[in-house]
Amino acid sequence: VTPDTQVDLTTCDREPIHILGRVQSYGALIAVSSDWIIQHVSENIQPFLGQPAADLVGQPLDDVLPRNTITRLRAKMIEGRDAVNRLFGVRLLDPLARYDMSIHNSGRHLVIEFEPKDRSRIEEDTLSDVYPLIQRIRGAGSLARCTAEAARAMRALSGFDSVMVYQFQPDGSGSVVAEDKRGDLPSYNGLRFPASDIPVQARALYKRNLLRLIADVNDPGAALVPQVSPEGKPLDLSLSVTRAVSPIHIEYLRNMGVEASMSVSIMRNGELWGLFACHHRSPRYLEFERRTAIELFAHLFSYELSHLEEQQRARAQEDMSRLQTRLMALMAEGDRLSDSLMKVSGDLKEVIPHDGMVLYAEGKFHAIGAAPTAEEFVGLSRFLNTTAASGVFVTDSIGAQYAPAADCVDRFAGLMAIPISRRPRDYLVLFRREIATAVTWAGDPTKPVTPGPNGLRLTPRKSFEAWREIVAGHCAPWSKHSRHSAELLRVLLLEIFLKITDAAAEERK
Numbered sequence: 001v002t003p004d005t006q007v008d009l010t011t012c013d014r015e016p017i018h019i020l021g022r023v024q025s026y027g028a029l030i031a032v033s034s035d036w037i038i039q040h041v042s043e044n045i046q047p048f049l050g051q052p053a054a055d056l057v058g059q060p061l062d063d064v065l066p067r068n069t070i071t072r073l074r075a076k077m078i079e080g081r082d083a084v085n086r087l088f089g090v091r092l093l094d095p096l097a098r099y100d101m102s103i104h105n106s107g108r109h110l111v112i113e114f115e116p117k118d119r120s121r122i123e124e125d126t127l128s129d130v131y132p133l134i135q136r137i138r139g140a141g142s143l144a145r146c147t148a149e150a151a152r153a154m155r156a157l158s159g160f161d162s163v164m165v166y167q168f169q170p171d172g173s174g175s176v177v178a179e180d181k182r183g184d185l186p187s188y189n190g191l192r193f194p195a196s197d198i199p200v201q202a203r204a205l206y207k208r209n210l211l212r213l214i215a216d217v218n219d220p221g222a223a224l225v226p227q228v229s230p231e232g233k234p235l236d237l238s239l240s241v242t243r244a245v246s247p248i249h250i251e252y253l254r255n256m257g258v259e260a261s262m263s264v265s266i267m268r269n270g271e272l273w274g275l276f277a278c279h280h281r282s283p284r285y286l287e288f289e290r291r292t293a294i295e296l297f298a299h300l301f302s303y304e305l306s307h308l309e310e311q312q313r314a315r316a317q318e319d320m321s322r323l324q325t326r327l328m329a330l331m332a333e334g335d336r337l338s339d340s341l342m343k344v345s346g347d348l349k350e351v352i353p354h355d356g357m358v359l360y361a362e363g364k365f366h367a368i369g370a371a372p373t374a375e376e377f378v379g380l381s382r383f384l385n386t387t388a389a390s391g392v393f394v395t396d397s398i399g400a401q402y403a404p405a406a407d408c409v410d411r412f413a414g415l416m417a418i419p420i421s422r423r424p425r426d427y428l429v430l431f432r433r434e435i436a437t438a439v440t441w442a443g444d445p446t447k448p449v450t451p452g453p454n455g456l457r458l459t460p461r462k463s464f465e466a467w468r469e470i471v472a473g474h475c476a477p478w479s480k481h482s483r484h485s486a487e488l489l490r491v492l493l494l495e496i497f498l499k500i501t502d503a504a505a506e507e508r509k
């Protein structure tokens with residue numbers, strides 16, 4: 001990584017997306033102090049409350065909202081970090097008009113947002129749409145079918161042109177694992193995107209605020225008045241539902257030919273597992289009540305997901321014990337350990353995904369797939385002998401630790417070494433390809449080559465190149481689960497070895 005790209009990447013991560021001081025035009029915002037005196041308003045407030053923004057600042061909220069709305073508001077106040085409360089079909093100035101409201105705390109302020117309700121939709125029963133769709137996901141069975149079904153369901157609920165299920169990797173990059181879209185639109189299914197496309201602070205924010213709608217990338221939005229408090233602080237809009245989004249990201253969407261975007265977080269065990277990324281070729285607004293139903297759908301989907309992943313984990317455990325049983329059976333039939341191991345290599349790949357394998361045992365070298373040659377392995381095994389003696393050794397960049405391996409990067413970048421005897425050092429070594437060559441990256445097609453209006457700041461294309469430098473020479477990280485399986489295998493192989501040596505000793509007697 002050159003100093004240049006590093007500066008660019010931090011610029012990206014520093015984009016202060018929670019204090020941009022604007023809302024999108026589909027809603028308006030008021031922030032009041034703890035005594036309910038208005039401190040900030042968005043400059044588009046007049047059609048909602050009948051007064052210009054500047055006049056409202058300093059007035060008590062009770063004077064500008066109808067009494068029954070104030071009563072409903074007070075009844076809804078729940079405390080708690082990150083609690084956002086919703087009120088649907090509320091009255092403001094015009095007795096015939098109805099609004100949806102979102103209420104939350106931000107620092108010492110209470111933030112209230114309004115969005116007009118389309119009266120022709122008032123009878124819509126958005127919630128009832130969610131249940132049959134969740135039912136379909138429940139019956140999906142596999143993870144792949146579940147995510148595909150979820151993309152279809154999300155498209156039905158949202159009416160967006162295209163819906164992707166985007167899953168994060170441990171390094172923050174992510175791939176599109178399912179997609180449902182209008183037939184004439186480009187497909188992103190299966191593509192991997194660099195972590196910087198959804199930078200750190202955005203990912204952190206999306207854990208707290210689960211849905212954002214960018215209704216129109218050409219909407220100039222409405223600024224908050226005043227921009228900062230008397231103490232000089234901007235209003236934190238992290239939990240706001242009308243927050244205007246980063247101009248960098250708007251540029252990115254324009255480059256993709258997208259005019260409206262909605263993303264909904266998919267959480268698992270308190271972490272951001274991924275998101276639904278929804279695109280539309282023209283501006284698209286969804287009412288807050290419908291967005292709430294969509295958020296509920298995403299919640300239910302998350303539960304289904306963790307249930308399925310739990311099942312998968314259990315299945316992997318079973319695969320591992322089946323592998324052990326097969327191995328024992330082969331040995332009992334009199335196969336040599338090396339032959340037996342080669343025979344179960346297919347099963348081993350299911351349990352611990354890898355691209356190549358070397359078995360070095362009893363002075364013999366066997367290799368399958370993306371692996372070093374016997375000559376290359378001589379040096380490599382000498383290096384492995386210097387690493388932690390009694391356990392599984394993993395690295396996702398062997399070239400960084402053992403320089404000669406950097407020359408093998410066309411075949412493998414990382415390895416998992418499982419010592420299978422005490423002495424002399426015998427190993428089962430699994431190899432993985434370099435990630436940049438093993439994965440289809442979403443590089444050029446959607447990314448601009450020239451810097452946009454944000455001048456020298458990072459363009460998506462450049463971030464991709466920078467990312468490529470960062471992962472050069474690395475394979476996909478070895479999961480905790482894979483390492484655990486390897487540990488079980490190591491213990492099993494040691495036992496087998498001890499039995500063999502005992503048996504040999506018996507014979508010699």
Ligand code: BLA
Pocket residue numbers: 011012013015017164176188193196197198199202212214244245246248249252261262263277458459460461463
């Ligand atoms: C936000 N980037 C996002 C979001 C998505 C993506 C889904 C959430 C906002 C939304 O709903 O649109 C990225 N969208 C994708 C990807 C796909 C997709 C990968 O559909 C794949 C199909 N983005 C960059 C670079 C920067 C950047 C280089 O590419 C940094 C300078 C920034 N992305 C960026 C920022 C946000 C963002 C700052 C936060 C926007 C906000 O919430 O204010």
